[in-house]
Amino acid sequence: MKQLISAALMIGTAAAALAEYPEKPVTIVVPFAAGGPTDKVARDLGDVLRKQLNQTVIIENVGGAGGTLGAAKVAKASPDGYTVLLHHIGMATAPALYRKLPYSVQNDFEYLGMINEVPMTLVGRSTLPASNYAELRKWIDANKGKINLANAGLGAASHLCGLLFQQAVAVDMTTVPYKGTAPAMTDLLGGQIDLMCDQTTNTTQQIEGGKVKAFAVTTLQRLTTPALAKLPTLDESGLKGFNVSIWHGLYAPKGTPKPVVDKLNAALRAALKDAEFIKREEALGAVVVTDSRLGGAEHKKFVEAEIAKWGPAIKAAGQYAD
Ligand code: ASP
Numbered sequence: 001m002k003q004l005i006s007a008a009l010m011i012g013t014a015a016a017a018l019a020e021y022p023e024k025p026v027t028i029v030v031p032f033a034a035g036g037p038t039d040k041v042a043r044d045l046g047d048v049l050r051k052q053l054n055q056t057v058i059i060e061n062v063g064g065a066g067g068t069l070g071a072a073k074v075a076k077a078s079p080d081g082y083t084v085l086l087h088h089i090g091m092a093t094a095p096a097l098y099r100k101l102p103y104s105v106q107n108d109f110e111y112l113g114m115i116n117e118v119p120m121t122l123v124g125r126s127t128l129p130a131s132n133y134a135e136l137r138k139w140i141d142a143n144k145g146k147i148n149l150a151n152a153g154l155g156a157a158s159h160l161c162g163l164l165f166q167q168a169v170a171v172d173m174t175t176v177p178y179k180g181t182a183p184a185m186t187d188l189l190g191g192q193i194d195l196m197c198d199q200t201t202n203t204t205q206q207i208e209g210g211k212v213k214a215f216a217v218t219t220l221q222r223l224t225t226p227a228l229a230k231l232p233t234l235d236e237s238g239l240k241g242f243n244v245s246i247w248h249g250l251y252a253p254k255g256t257p258k259p260v261v262d263k264l265n266a267a268l269r270a271a272l273k274d275a276e277f278i279k280r281e282e283a284l285g286a287v288v289v290t291d292s293r294l295g296g297a298e299h300k301k302f303v304e305a306e307i308a309k310w311g312p313a314i315k316a317a318g319q320y321a322d
Contacts, residue, residue, distance in 0.1 A: 031070025
């Protein structure tokens with residue numbers, strides 16, 4: 001009888017703790033440098049989640065190794081809902097790139113839901129002697145062996161896009177890895193980097209301000225964002241079928257209690273209906289998710305499909321890291 005009472009008390013205490021969640025700040029780990037596109041999404045989303053959860057939301061940047069350091073940190077964090085990961089397509093590309101990935105994308109996370117889809121843009125330093133894609137292509141062919149291309153490390157969206165671009169034009173470039181594309185953008189603006197393929201959420205303002213040269217978008221359709229609407233697609237520019245659009249999602253460590261997962265999912269769903277958040281995303285070319293991928297299980301299925309989609313192309317390129 002005594003045992004029954006204490007078991008009931010324990011269950012009651014756990015339920016009360018969950019009911020009170022979150023009772024301390026929630027940390028969103030961004031696996032890339034501050035100021036970059038993933039960080040921007042996290043900070044904008046954090047502003048809304050703060051209201052939804054009625055709690056402080058902290059952004060922690062853990063950049064390096066193409067996003068795998070930050071993802072590993074969350075995979076190993078305490079599964080209590082106080083540490084979550086905001087990651088992107090790198091969730092799906094890392095398994096094909098890393099021989100010893102320190103976490104399992106499928107088994108080490110609770111999937112909280114998808115956030116947005118973001119096209120990418122091919123941009124170059126403002127001093128490049130090319131003003132459109134046709135001129136860029138001639139410059140690339142004339143400068144084989146001398147061109148450098150920035151990315152955020154093996155497994156980053158910029159890595160995937162840059163890899164597919166090099167394959168499509170059949171020219172190898174020297175890739176320069178950064179902890180995120182914010183520091184890469186600094187060097188592109190400074191003229192040390194020739195080219196970069198990056199999310200519109202990082203490039204739109206620089207394109208608008210004429211600080212970088214923009215050559216094309218990576219989606220099959222042109223974009224409607226005013227600053228980007230004139231840009232041709234790579235597909236229409238001669239790289240038939242070139243199509244890369246990336247996405248962001250939210251993840252908690254495996255074993256996070258279901259009521260906490262549900263609370264985070266509900267907060268995410270509500271945040272993605274926030275008019276200010278939607279406006280900020282749209283202004284930078286991103287589209288907020290409104291479909292079933294907002295559900296954790298559906299988002300997991302989507303990520304598995306992305307692993308199947310990109311894995312073979314990445315493996316064919318023969319790039320690996322230990
Ligand atoms: N845009 C980066 C990437 O290439 C990540 C970042 O810095 O947010 O994946």
